[in-house]
Amino acid sequence: MDKIIDKKSAEAWLETQPHQVQVWIAARAALRAVPVLILEEEKDFESVTSASFRALIISAAATQMPAAEIKVLEDAAHAASIASFSATHTSPQSVVSSAVDAIISRDSAADALSFSVLLEQHYSSMLLDQSGSMLLDHAGDPLMSSGINQPNYVVIENDKQNLKQGWPPLWPEGMSEPEALRALWPKLKARLLQDEPTWGFWVTWYEALLDGNPPRNLLDLTIAIAKQMTVEDWEHEDGPAHVAQRIRDIQ
16 A cells, blocks of 8 residues: 555545545544634634634534435535635635535545645645744654645555544644644634633534544534534524534534
C-alpha cells in the first residue's frame, strides 16, 4: 500500500476506499483547522464560527453512521454550504461548508479532501500574514519539515493506518500539531467561554474529538443534532444562542 505523502497520493488512495472511510478521513482533516477560527475578525466571528461548527458536526455525525444512512445528511450538508456563501461570503466559512458538502455527497472523495486541505492552507496563510514567518520556526519538526502544506498529509497517513481504531486523537502521540496552531486553541476556547451558555457545548464537543476516544453518548448526541436540527434552527434570527438552546432541548 503506497504511503500518503502529498495531494496526489492521498486522492489516489481515497478513491479506492468505501464512502465511510472517505468521510472519516476528510472530516478529521477539516476538524484539525478549528483553532484558527480565533483569527477571524470580531465582526464576523460569531457567524463564521457558528457556520463552521454547523458544517463540522454534520461531517462528524456522518463518520458514526452506517454507509446506507449517510445519505439522510445530504440535504443538511448542502444547506450548510449554501448558507455559508449567502451569509457573509467569508472565505473560510465557505470552505468549511463546501468540504462538508463534498464529504457527504459522495461526488468525489478527492474534492472532499481537497476542500479540507484548502481550509487548513487558508488559515495557514492567515497565520503567515500575522506572524511573518512559516508558522514559526519548526526546524526538525516532522510535521513542518516539508513545508506548510505537509502537516495534513503526514497526519492523514497516520489516520490511514488507524482506520479501525474508533476515533483516535486528531493529533496522535508523536505528531503534535504545529506550535502556532496548538497555541490558538486555548485562545479560541477562552473567547468562546466568554459566553458559556452559547458556546460551552462546542468547547466540550471539540475537545472530546481533539483528545480522541469521545464517549459514546457524545457521539450519539452528535448524530442527533445533525439529524434533528433544521435549517430554520441553524439560521434563526437569534443566531448561535438559539442553536445552543436547541442543542439543550435535544440533550
